[in-house]
Amino acid sequence: MPSFRSYFFEKAIKTSVKRAVKKGVKGKGMENKRQMLDAAARRLGTLPKNCKVVPVEIEGLYAEWITTTSAETLVAADKVILYLHGGGYALCSANTHRPLAARIGKAAGLKVLFPEYRLAPEHPFPAAIEDAVNVYRWLRSQGYDPANILFAGDSAGGGLCLATALVLRDQNEPLPAAIVCLSPWVDLTSSGESYRKNKAVDPYLSIEAVREAVKMYAANEAPDHPLISPVFANLTGLPPLFIQAGSHEILQSDAEKLADAARNAGVTVSFKIWNGMWHVWQISGDALPEARKAIKEIGAFIKKILKK
Secondary structure, eight states: OOOHHHHHHHHHHHHHHHHHHHTTGGGSOHHHHHHHHHHHHHHHOOOOTTOEEEEEEETTEEEEEEEOHHHHHHSOTTOEEEEEOOSTTTSOOHHHHHHHHHHHHHHHTOEEEEEOOOOTTTSOTTHHHHHHHHHHHHHHHTTOOGGGEEEEEETHHHHHHHHHHHHHHHTTOOOOSEEEEESOOOOTTOOSTHHHHTTTTOSSOOHHHHHHHHHHHHTTSOTTOTTTSGGGSOOTTOOOEEEEEETTSTTHHHHHHHHHHHHHTTOOEEEEEETTOOTTGGGGGGGOHHHHHHHHHHHHHHHHHTTO
16 A cells, blocks of 8 residues: 555645646746756755765766665665656756765665766757767776676666667677666557556556657667667666656656566566556655655665675
């Protein structure tokens, strides 16, 4: 059963979304929307204690090394999580997702590399994939063994993790040890049942907003392109997948389809639907019991993969 606190969280999210709509957020330009999200994140987002953030430039991209005291003392320096943020390939940044990435790193006892890949509509498909592939190759050039690199991402970031791995596989490059997907956006055709079934209960997302994001990212490509919607790709040969999704999000079917497609391709899959949870609830951090538990489970999975 969802916690009592989650009930109030979900109500607050719905109220905030309605308030934003009334203020005319939909009519604002993309840059204004990004600035509003960053400003809200600075006010509300909190980092774990003893968290350190060190900026770095990679192939012309802004990125951050994120570490905690536990990451520095419990794990060898040659292991890392490459975190790719969500936001429909058009929104969000290190400011919005740094706390989530830091908590995942802390739970896993690993440092995190967080790049800000190029965003649509200025940089549509395949710009984000090109950036993620380049960052992975940069990590390898710095001496990191693929067996000690894990991909993690939420929403569009989850889809980007998979697309990046598919490109690497097809180019015969060694793959990361595992991929962690939180509420992954992996079916940009919006064909799943949950897009209709959960329409009334999803506090964040709407089909209209999702379709608008598809137009910006896919541009002139068909949304069922296997690198845009990895559920339509041949997933053979991918590393183990860890997937979390909520029963109150319209993207629930994306996660279900991904799990089924991966298993059918012989990929090891750990998959869980969290009852009563919404899109990327893990970002709520210490304030929500289900977020704390979900992040703890992510950390346990990563430690198991690395045989810590």
